Amino acid sequence: MLLLEANMANNKIIDFLRSLKITYTVYNFFNKSKLHHNKKPYLKFGIKKPLYKGISSRNFSSLNANDTPWLDNEISFNEIKQKLDNTSFSEEVKTAILQWKENGYIVLNNFISHDKVLAINNEIENLLSEKKVKFTLGNKIMFANKQSKLISNLIADEKITEILSFVLGKKVLPFQTINFITGSQQHAHSDSIHMTTYPLGYLIAIWIALEDINETNGPLSYYPGSHKLPYVLNNNYERGGNVFTVGADSNYLKYEAKIEEQIRKMNLKKIIFTPKTGDILIWHANLIHGGEKILEKKSTRKSMVVHYFAEDVIKYHEITERPALLK
Ligand SMILES: O=C(O)CCC(=O)C(=O)O
Known part of the structure; x- marks a missing residue:
């Protein structure tokens, strides 16, 4: 019981420190040294x-x-189409990219x-057993790319980055990986x-199926066309915060409610992604998605x-008002 209370007090202190701008x-x-990328922009x-x-x-x-x-x-x-004709992408990739503007995502099989x-x-199994990575934020394994040359x-x-750079019209840099087991x-x-x-709009993500996914094991879902909606940023919901704090983590619920409202108002259609091993989904910075x-x-x-x-854009985290740390 005492241990539980001590843990809860500890979490409260961590939450408090995380809410202070000065901590960041x-x-x-x-x-x-990890902030130089923002110097030029x-x-x-x-x-x-x-x-x-x-x-x-x-x-x-x-x-x-x-x-x-x-x-x-x-x-x-x-x-x-003309721009695509000047690339060496496969016909499958070219056809998929032609859907990007309308849908805000691309699926590439196998x-x-x-x-x-x-x-x-x-x-990932080895990194977990060697304790080089761990589960944080629930069930996420963050930044395995920093621990693994293979990843x-x-x-x-280039097979991946050339497609992403073409889609954004600017060269891309990997920022982070998130691995999921569940x-x-x-x-x-x-x-x-x-x-x-x-x-x-200068962020782009890929989602790689590391096993066959079906409707029952918590697949990814997304809303085609939602990338065209106005971006929801801190001043579009009750983020809270003041000159000293970035607002409580619990205010994130208000952000989620705002997104739900957009989905409802626009009557957006949800697609459930049930890929086979090795399929990938590429999504737009503003495509609404979830698990x-x-x-x-x-x-x-x-x-x-x-x-x-x-590259060459300001990279940061709106919600916590932090510049992104990037080598
Ligand atoms: O894989 C999922 O279920 C969600 C991942 C996600 O939302 C993200 O990385 O932005």
Whole structure:
């Protein structure tokens, strides 16, 4: 009982520290080398604050970068087709990219070989047993790419990054991996509240099926076309916070409610992703997605998400107003 109370008190202290802007500023100050990526874009957009200080959409409200990923602009199907004709992508990839503008996602079947999938699954098992990675934020294994050459090489493979860079119209850099052994059951959201860019839209993610997924083991789901909705940022819901704090973690429920409201109002259709091993889904920075309920208890849902930022844009986390740390 005493241990439980001590744990609860500990968690409260951690939550309190996580809500303070100064905590991040101090942490960032000692990690300045990982903030250099923002130096050029700060200069370009006239952001006059130290790289280690907090940053959020509030800092950009008077700016007009006039820069949107090219496929989000007014552009005809034929223009996209012409650009694709000048690439060496396979016909399957070209056909898939033609759907991006309308849908905000792409599915590529059998894109990662079964040998590579097996290697990733073994690597994650080894990293877990060697305690080099652990489960955080529920059931997420964050940043396995920092512990594994195999994973960091795989996610930087040109076969993947060339497609992502083409779609964004800027070169991409891997930011993080998230590995799942079981379904996330995460409520619907857009990645742009968690990993944000200025100008908006310069994040892109891939989701790799590391085993066959079905309707019962908590599959990923997503809402085609939702990427075209206005981005929901801190000033679009009751984020809370003030000059000293970024607001309580519990306010995230209000963000989720806002996204649910968008889904309801726009009558968005949900698609449940039931891929085979090695299939991948690529999604837009603002595509609404989440994890379905796990219907079959104890089932696994092995998968890996990789988030990539484009170069030469400001990279940060809107919700916690932190610049992104990136080597
Ligand atoms: O894999 C899932 O269930 C959700 C993953 C996700 O939402 C994300 O990484 O942004």
